[in-house]
Amino acid sequence: MLRRLEGGPGGCPNCGCEAAVRRGRVVRFGQKRQRWECDSCGRIYTAPVEEPEVIRIAKECYAVDYPILRCPQCESRRVPAYSTDRPIRYHRCAECGYRFKSIEKEVPA
Numbered sequence: 001m002l003r004r005l006e007g008g009p010g011g012c013p014n015c016g017c018e019a020a021v022r023r024g025r026v027v028r029f030g031q032k033r034q035r036w037e038c039d040s041c042g043r044i045y046t047a048p049v050e051e052p053e054v055i056r057i058a059k060e061c062y063a064v065d066y067p068i069l070r071c072p073q074c075e076s077r078r079v080p081a082y083s084t085d086r087p088i089r090y091h092r093c094a095e096c097g098y099r100f101k102s103i104e105k106e107v108p109a
């Protein structure tokens with residue numbers, strides 16, 4: 001029986017062998033990495049997960065629902081966000097100085 005082996009990019013850092021088996025995923029510094037176990041020497045190493053094109057494009061097109069905001073106090077539209085702490089935006093009305101927040105929403109596809 002042939003076992004299909006895949007290797008991480010670059011192969012094993014220990015012996016250079018490209019045959020490896022998947023050993024789950026880890027997230028390090030916010031980056032997804034695939035764990036590999038070298039089929040030759042058993043060394044565990046990680047390599048960045050390559051995202052399929054579809055996911056990459058979807059991320060680039062990530063949109064937020066950004067409705068026309070009005071100041072709840074004076075109804076002015078001049079309400080620039082001075083801080084963003086996703087999904088919350090903090091606004092301060094340029095007319096009356098009233099502070100309020102809005103929440104970003106994901107637009108359904």
Ligand SMILES: [Zn+2]
Nearest residue numbers: 012015038041
């Ligand atoms: Zn190895």
Ligand SMILES: [Zn+2]
Nearest residue numbers: 071074093096
């Ligand atoms: Zn206002």
